[in-house]
Amino acid sequence: MKKIIRETISATFSRVFIEQAEGASLPLLSDDLVLLEGGLDSMGFAVLVVELEEILGFDPFSISEEAFYPSTFGEFVSFYEKHEPK
């Protein structure tokens, strides 16, 4: 399942990136990619979270009791993996 979450996030990230960060080149989605340095602005991330909720069926930010703002792509993916409803 973890693999599916990572793959879904990567695919959705790429699609949202093309729509939201016009003209910028898609960064390599490695775990240490700092999200806000990757070319997608915070509004773009907001769109990504909404799209992922539609595809994966959950939004870890509203499920999680801890207030958390992921800094890297790796943290973003783990946050989804950790809060996936069982």
Add this chain to the structure above:
Amino acid sequence: MSLNDLIIIHVASELDRVALIGKNERVSFSDLIGTCSDMYGKRVVVFISNTLSLVKTLVSLDGSAQAICPISTATDKKELYHLVSENKFDAVITDLNKEDLEVFTRFNIQVYNLIDLGRNDKKRINPSNQNSTWLVPTSGTTSLPKLVSHTLGSLGASSLRLRKISEQNKIWGQFYDFTRYAGYQVLLNSLLNGHTLVTSSLKDPIHERVKRCAEECVTHISATPSQWRKILMTGASAKRIPLEQIVLGGEAADQQILSALSSFYPEAKITHTYASTEAGLGLSVSDRLAGFPTRFFDNSEGLPEISVRSGRLFLRTTSSASNYVDGKRFKDSQGWIDTGDLVKVEGERFFIIGRESGIINVGGDKVNPESVRHTLLEHPNVIQANVFGKKNPITGMLLSAHIQLKANVDQELAKASVKVFIKENLQIKDQPRLLKFVDDIEVALTGKLGSGK
């Protein structure tokens, strides 16, 4: 008393302290004071992109110009045209090129280039006797800005309260444009209390600005909740800023961001505020809980008076500006200001939940969904549209639109054309970032569009 004279009195023996830190320049308090502009009695627009030059110019103008109207050089062309055409100005001081100043020359406003002016700066000899008016643009209930008439006293009320400057130097980081109400609070607080202010171009990427704050050991930052979310997303860089005071304003601070800041900066004082350009500083609380305590209604803590009428927040405060420049008053006969903000009371807290006008706050910018909807409907292939704010953990609010296209057109071509249309016809803050093309838009029994949420 002028800003120049107030700095001399407040900062007194510490005039050698660094007042402003730019990317490649440091300016002390003594560098800021002592010059006087040649604009006596004039109504002057200040249209300067370099932050250090902007601040120096403001200090030299206050006390000589009749009215000072700093306008952000990032202002949208339509808004700029509106501000310049609706108000009477004599001069504009700028560091921009001719091609960016066409709107001023069109209205016969004399253009003064900052470089030429610098050569003619006069030494300030006599105490200033002109009480300059400060004109602050606001985005009111329409999408076009209005100017609110302030005095230095009303604009800097909270900064002027402190009499003695602290021995330990505080360092502020800039996250607001200085030509907006929240920006003036940071600027005047810093200048009048002898603090150092690290300026930055708001166009720089967030991680660079955060890195600079860490390098310059910034201790105080005031920003919107949306900006704070971005700051936290820079992770390790944000952690390196030795913050003592965090201020949140411009939009409602939710519990999530307050809790995140508390765990990220456990030692810092965290204050969230409610203010508007019209009312001046309104309310503030530092208990790390969303909303404000209902005990504020008792008016026992030296705060502005508060009243809630039909779910709307009314304020009465001494720091308020008196009227819009066009002469319209926003206070009633008893001095109450209708903020237009809706309030919900839950137990011992009350929360600001939105605008009565339906205007929503997206990252500190006011957006009128209804006017965005009307623009979308101007596209020849759009048959129906619904524009709304969707709550979001990253930005607080995300502007979203559901769009129904005409059935008899090439759907893919029409979608692409609508996207281009949005970029060409709406300001960045008004562009819906989440677009859904739908087959049908629900119309409720009342005839109104469904919320779409």
